[in-house]
Amino acid sequence: MFSRRDFMKQGLLPVFAGSAVPSIFANGVAAATADSPQATSNGRILVLVQLAGGNDGLNTLIPFQDGAYHDARPTLRQDSGVLTLNNQLGLHPNLKGLKASWDAGQLAIVQGVGYPSPNLSHFASMSIWETASVQGGIGDGWLGRYLNYLDKVGESPNHALEGVSAGSLVPPELRSKTPVTALQSLRTFRVQPVNEHGTQVDVENPLMKFYGSFKTAAPAPFGALLDTTLQEALQASHALQATDATYQAKATYPANSPIASSLKLVAETIVSGLGVRVAHVTLGGFDNHAREKPVHDKLLLDLDQALAAFTQDLAGHGYGDKVLVMTWSEFGRRVKENGSAGTDHGTAAPMFLLGAPVKGGLYGQQPSLADLDNGNLKFTTDFRSVYASVLQGYLNAPASELLGGNYEILPLLKA
């Protein structure tokens, strides 16, 4: 078991410490066996959906009966069509899929999530959420520490698709000592052979020799980084190519929607049985300081439709019980709209947890619109309490150790 001190110490290690990870070439773990039943996590998968830029929580989970909401949002308020959850709160009119999940008892909403002394910088606050530390920093992400834990207790299949992210970057939540793969397309995830007059010449082996010899020749961290990354890439690419052809989506994903494409890619990777444990997708564009309404309405519509397709697809493949979706954003917006029909950076906002594993309902307490701090909501639930609840209640991992502190466990999840 790791002590808190170990994590703090390791948190200071630069990213390239991952070069010590055993690769498929060393230990011969076959990716096809990666989905064998797991004692602790029981094959459960967490999918994080990052709403980047600061989602307007008040126009997502809407206190439609509160006069202060209407006063603070003369142009941005949702006057009609709110999808009521109770006599005080409702979902934005475009969240119809999430409302259906709510009705089916598969949506948990944690209200007023934030942390003490909120930081209104995008990047400082993102880093706080990503590391689950109010200092932020460049250490392992909170889910990266979960991947480290799986490795430590011998539950890691040790291949590069255990943590995946849709896009071209590995997100800081997944920074870890185990490999994490950024995916853009399963089809193109390979080293293309050299085409010499119609003859395919494979170059993987010479490249592996180039990178292997550079590992020791180059100054740290670059040699090790490049060598390890190429090995991980080839390992993941071989696993992906063995399964690529079999996936058929069991839902219709919206066209021209980057978040839908990202979630579809994650679904494909999950149902291909490649041993995914945590996945990350990003929907950006929430930093709406001006003319917020049309942009925010569209973002929530895209999010809702993509999530609906994703959950339907996974359920159709028999993965409904194994996948939990959780949304987060670095902060909410200022309660009072600014003069540009937008909102400036704020603080607390709701988090959504979606899927068969959740116990549907509202959790925590809706922040008061009458008791503000510099125009901002006072948070009522610490985000680390939500993390702890997921780590402990869903992933069966030691939350206190992984988060470096004890946080209240919310009964968000079925046993």
Next chain:
Amino acid sequence: MDDAAPTSSPATSSTPIWRRPVSRRAVLATGAAGAGAAAVAVLWKGSDLAQILNRVRDLTHDYQGALSNPRVRAAHLLRRAGFGGTVQEIDRLAAMSTKDMAQSLLDYQQTSNATLDGQLPTLDLTSAKGPNAGAVQAWWLQRMVQTARPLEEKMTLFWHGLLTSGLDKAGPAQMFTQNQLFRKMALANFDDLLKAVSKDPAMMVYLDTETNRKGKPNENYARELMELFTTGIGHYTEDDVRESARAFTGWTLTGGKQLRYTTDSMFVARLHDSGQKTFMGKTGNFTGDDIVEMLVPLRATAERLSTRLFSFFAYQNPEPEIVRHLADTFQQSHYNVGAVVREIFNLDVFYSAKSYRALVKSPAELTAQTLRATGADARAFVAAANAMAPMGQVLFYPPNVAGWPAGTSWINSSTLLNRINFANAAARRTAASSPAQSVDQLTATLVDGNVTSNTRDGLHAFAGAHPDDRAGLLFMVMATPEFQLN
């Protein structure tokens, strides 16, 4: 190694800033700087520049290695100050002293770019919407590949990554206009550049100053100006954000086109909040320019910009002595960016083993250097600009206002495969027209002739097995780990 340029630097020949005639603006700025300005004065008066420089030299004890070879030094400078050198460019610089090499790149105003200008496509800015995004991206990439003034393009890329705007909000013509501004002021005084950027249409749309009105302040630009463009976090309060947002009111877009296609801005007095603002302990009827003049002299700004420039050109996490020295140069040269860059290219550490191959090529650098090696036609620039997305960088489209994270984060399994596959496709595209080159010729130009023996053997084995495949061999050299670094 010749001198590290303290004697030739404008920093030491110009009048110290505290002895210059004091303008109203300067009083305002110094007063506002408060504790920061006091600390600067102590540092300037109390420390010996030579002492600091000696300590910087002490950091270079591991100097030499590959960079003792003049051709490698020239190639290194051309990679850092530009997008890699051709054989001819490397040979020309290798014959010069370190100082003259830097000078030849820095004084680019004297270098004609007529050849490039004759080859660039004409972008139509007069139509309602202007050029499309792909055309502007290809245009810039072509500039990087074909320019006779590599440092001008490299600094433009630097500013694009620091003073960010993006196509997610601004239109292509606005991004083009901003890009030209960065090019024009690539080595200008930082306060002048920030004042211009504050009124730049792309920036005004991207960070919402175009909606920032008297009585309806919008904090977006004011916050990022401090957090990302000048002092960094920890040097201002939330009240400073709110108050300076008021100071930036009054600028608006003009020209009658739709917002994101408008490329002109103007000041409208009735939209400006002319009331008293209290910013960093100083109260006055401040404008946006006043705020810039208060932020730029702060030591935190000098150190932050110096760190960014050194990290962009030399290596990440520079030693405090280096930052201090560059920040002094910045402050003593009236915030002149060119003076800082000149200083960086003349520091011993820039040519030290610590600096050699100590940066990962960004996708822009990798793509431009690849196209310089393979040759490219107009279609190739469009294709290559698109191919940058899966490598993690789309020109004019930073992931957020902080720009690209850079450093080792350019490399993950997905981006590395895409970098390798791009080299393959680019080599294949132009192979027929390129002259045959040996393993030694290719490695000499592209990777300093400095690869591991395994790699050299592997390249020779490939060349031996596929003697007719010029494209394949060029690709293999560009797929080496050495080529991924700068």
